[in-house]
Amino acid sequence: MTVVSVSMPDELLERIDAFADEHGYTGRSEVVREAARNLLGEFEDKQLEDRELMGVITVLFDYQSTDVEQRMMHIRHDYDELVTSNVHNHVGDHYCMELFILEGSMADISTFVGKIRATQDILSIDYSVMPVDRIDPLS
Missing domain, CATH: 3.30.70.1150 (ACT-like. Chain A, domain 2)
Known part of the structure; x- marks a missing residue:
């Protein structure tokens, strides 16, 4: 898997980390991958x-x-x-x-x-x- 560097405000990163902890994700990378898949799939309703x-x-x-x-x-x-x-x-x-x-x-x-x-x-x-x-x- 390719490693990607992304810039974001500290507050957003803290929210992602808290979300990962609260919802049982293995870490922020898993949250960001799922968010990206959801964003990319939003307008693909056949x-x-x-x-x-x-x-x-x-x-x-x-x-x-x-x-x-x-x-x-x-x-x-x-x-x-x-x-x-x-x-x-x-x-x-x-x-x-x-x-x-x-x-x-x-x-x-x-x-x-x-x-x-x-x-x-x-x-x-x-x-x-x-x-x-x-x-x-x-x-």
Whole structure:
């Protein structure tokens, strides 16, 4: 197995170590490998390929990070054909939340989420993807 060096903040490393201990992992490498596999597999759902999809993406950041808000606006405009709705809200005393509603292919939604994830100073990103061409509402 190849050894890889990765830079990360001390706080994140401490959280990974605590997670490994709490959940019975052999160490941080096992946690990072599993996280990487999960990240890479997120958008590989064969049932969603070649379908029109709706994506709901929620992004949280500190309101004092004005660069983040500007970067969100630029990403939104870069993907104007994909973004059907965008809402900006203030949450608590220090946070902003961006909500994006997307409609498009899995590849397009995946690329959009990747751009958001690559944005520095994002505190949290959550998303869901579902088909909009679903015929049976109970399936």
